[in-house]
Amino acid sequence: MLNTLLSGDRPRSLVLTALLLGVLISLAFAPFLFPGVRSLETAATICIFILLVASYDLLLGYTGIVSFAHTMFFGLGAYGVALASTHVGRGWGALALGTLAGALAAAVLALVIGLFSLRVRAIFFAMITLAVASAVAVLVSQLYQLTGGEDGLTYRIPRELTPAFRLGEVFGVRITGKILNYYLIFFCCLALFLLLLRVVNSPFGRVLQAVRENDFRAEAIGYRVVYYRITATCLSAAVAALAGSLYAIWLRYVGPDTTLSFEIMLDILLMVVIGGMGTMYGAVLGAVIFVLAQNYLQNLMGVAADAATGLPLLPELLDPNRWLLWLGVLFILSVYYFPAGIVGRLRAGR
Amino acid sequence: MSQTLLETAGLTVRFGGHVAVDAVSCAFRAGELTAIVGPNGAGKTTYFNLISGQIAASSGTVTLAGQDISRLSVAARCERGLGRAFQLTNLFPNLTVLENVRLVIQGRRGRGFSLFSMASAEFELTDAALVVLERVRLDRLRDHKVAELSHGNQRKLEVAMLIALEPKVYMFDEPTAGMSVDEAPVVLDLIAELKRDSDATILLVEHKMDVIRTLADRIVVLHNGALAADGPPAEVMASDIVQEAYMGRELEDV
Numbered sequence: 171m172l173n174t175l176l177s178g179d180r181p182r183s184l185v186l187t188a189l190l191l192g193v194l195i196s197l198a199f200a201p202f203l204f205p206g207v208r209s210l211e212t213a214a215t216i217c218i219f220i221l222l223v224a225s226y227d228l229l230l231g232y233t234g235i236v237s238f239a240h241t242m243f244f245g246l247g248a249y250g251v252a253l254a255s256t257h258v259g260r261g262w263g264a265l266a267l268g269t270l271a272g273a274l275a276a277a278v279l280a281l282v283i284g285l286f287s288l289r290v291r292a293i294f295f296a297m298i299t300l301a302v303a304s305a306v307a308v309l310v311s312q313l314y315q316l317t318g319g320e321d322g323l324t325y326r327i328p329r330e331l332t333p334a335f336r337l338g339e340v341f342g343v344r345i346t347g348k349i350l351n352y353y354l355i356f357f358c359c360l361a362l363f364l365l366l367l368r369v370v371n372s373p374f375g376r377v378l379q380a381v382r383e384n385d386f387r388a389e390a391i392g393y394r395v396v397y398y399r400i401t402a403t404c405l406s407a408a409v410a411a412l413a414g415s416l417y418a419i420w421l422r423y424v425g426p427d428t429t430l431s432f433e434i435m436l437d438i439l440l441m442v443v444i445g446g447m448g449t450m451y452g453a454v455l456g457a458v459i460f461v462l463a464q465n466y467l468q469n470l471m472g473v474a475a476d477a478a479t480g481l482p483l484l485p486e487l488l489d490p491n492r493w494l495l496w497l498g499v500l501f502i503l504s505v506y507y508f509p510a511g512i513v514g515r516l517r518a519g520r
Numbered sequence: 521m522s523q524t525l526l527e528t529a530g531l532t533v534r535f536g537g538h539v540a541v542d543a544v545s546c547a548f549r550a551g552e553l554t555a556i557v558g559p560n561g562a563g564k565t566t567y568f569n570l571i572s573g574q575i576a577a578s579s580g581t582v583t584l585a586g587q588d589i590s591r592l593s594v595a596a597r598c599e600r601g602l603g604r605a606f607q608l609t610n611l612f613p614n615l616t617v618l619e620n621v622r623l624v625i626q627g628r629r630g631r632g633f634s635l636f637s638m639a640s641a642e643f644e645l646t647d648a649a650l651v652v653l654e655r656v657r658l659d660r661l662r663d664h665k666v667a668e669l670s671h672g673n674q675r676k677l678e679v680a681m682l683i684a685l686e687p688k689v690y691m692f693d694e695p696t697a698g699m700s701v702d703e704a705p706v707v708l709d710l711i712a713e714l715k716r717d718s719d720a721t722i723l724l725v726e727h728k729m730d731v732i733r734t735l736a737d738r739i740v741v742l743h744n745g746a747l748a749a750d751g752p753p754a755e756v757m758a759s760d761i762v763q764e765a766y767m768g769r770e771l772e773d774v
Binding site for chain 2: 174177178365368369371372373374375376377379380383384386387388389390391392393394395398401405
């Protein structure tokens with residue numbers, strides 16, 4: 171049963187199993203374990219980024235394709251929900267329509283980009299995605315009548331998913347629509363993550379790894395490499411769009427900065443590399459560490475800076491405004507000590 | 521004699537001004553093992569590349585079972601029954617030995633696009649792969665990464681992957697190159713077995729004359745990309761041109 175759920179891809183390391191269980195339990199009971207608006211916000215962001223990073227890993231880690239358009243697909247899903255909720259009106263139908271349209275648009279766009287560039291060489295694909303992603307970002311900011319430009323769009327989602335909706339109390343925690351919204355996101359992300367885990371452990375997933383390892387030989391034993399690359403790209407884009415839709419449902423706002431920015435693209439890359447390329451579980455650890463650092467490193471540094479007052483130089487170095495510096499240091503250290511990512515390291519070493 | 525399965529007609533490829541394979545016309549029959557010999561740089565591997573499609577021909581055609589396959593992709597030629605093992609080992613280094621062979625069988629059975637089933641639960645693929653691995657005596661190394669294998673074992677796996685493909689035409693490119701004296705017989709016995717038990721066309725690039733003498737039904741000699749001699753082993757080996765240019769020294773050794 172568990173084996174089927176995990177598609178036969180067990181963590182294969184005691185520490186990793188413990189870490190993953192810890193993450194699963196923390197996220198599953200987040201509203202009760204960590205009450206408060208900000209921690210719930212962080213938990214939802216972690217869920218969504220786990221899914222987003224996992225879908226990117228399908229491309230980068232398993233198929234060996236570098237893409238810079240992942241935030242574009244993420245954004246397509248988010249804007250799908252936003253536009254549908256704005257134009258169709260508040261309601262579940264709008265959410266479903268926006269989500270489906272976003273995922274479909276992402277898959278079709280990925281197909282077109284793939285057909286144009288993956289036939290030639292995989293590296294060409296990276297450049298094309300960079301160009302298309304920039305073009306889409308400019309387009310979104312220019313078409314402000316439709317997209318709200320740089321300000322983005324705010325819209326209304328069904329009342330059952332908002333803080334105004336009350337259901338009573340459980341364990342002293344008031345159950346609101348926001349918590350229902352969180353569980354919608356949690357279970358969708360969990361299901362889609364398990365689906366991705368199945369895809370990478372399917373016969374198709376094995377071919378992707380073969381393509382990554384040696385595309386020349388994959389072709390020679392009868393696999394039409396281009397089709398596999400394109401299918402992986404479309405699948406990855408569609409899942410990224412679904413993650414974007416969930417993000418839009420959670421935030422009730424979309425804008426270029428929250429979904430399309432190149433900064434998020436870099437974050438995704440870092441999360442994949444820190445967690446471990448070519449391991450779906452790496453996406454989990456990478457996203458958790460990175461999002462937590464993004465949200466709490468500043469606080470932690472504030473505390474540390476206060477504790478170090480009076481000492482020379484240290485308080486300046488630990489000033490919360492320098493948090494990006496320390497994030498960078500963390501990243502360099504993790505790449506230096508865990509070149510195969512945290513999961514690669516845990517699975518290899520004892 | 522049985523019918524022609526594979527045929528090249530005027531097959532030529534030019535790299536800039538250099539003609540690497542020069543109008544080679546040759547027909548290979550089912551159930552026949554042809555050794556392709558010639559000095560280094562004679563165009564043997566390039567000739568293989570043209571047949572299996574890694575390189576596009578400048579002119580000439582490749583015909584398989586009566587169909588012109590000159591314009592088809594490598595994968596499409598493979599699907600029609602052209603199988604190839606490589607001279608420079610060409611495997612999936614970070615996958616296990618078992619997975620390398622499984623991938624071949626999975627592809628042959630058209631299971632590559634099955635997205636939602638569990639690969640580790642496809643026991644019939646695993647079993648079929650293990651049968652092949654036993655034949656090259658690599659079954660005990662099934663869970664090792666290919667990158668960890670010795671050179672000789674990688675060569676054996678290279679052959680195992682071609683055997684797992686079960687093509688109509690087997691193309692071996694120096695299958696025993698770099699193998700130790702006690703490893704080579706495993707591979708040579710396998711090729712002999714293939715020749716005996718199947719009706720496949722076998723093409724074998726090989727330098728060792730004793731191997732050719734025991735296995736080959738026919739020898740094709742390439743020289744500077746062109747066909748220099750073609751015929752039964754005894755006849756070709758006795759011909760002046762071969763004696764002088766390529767085999768004189770080796771024949772004395774035997």
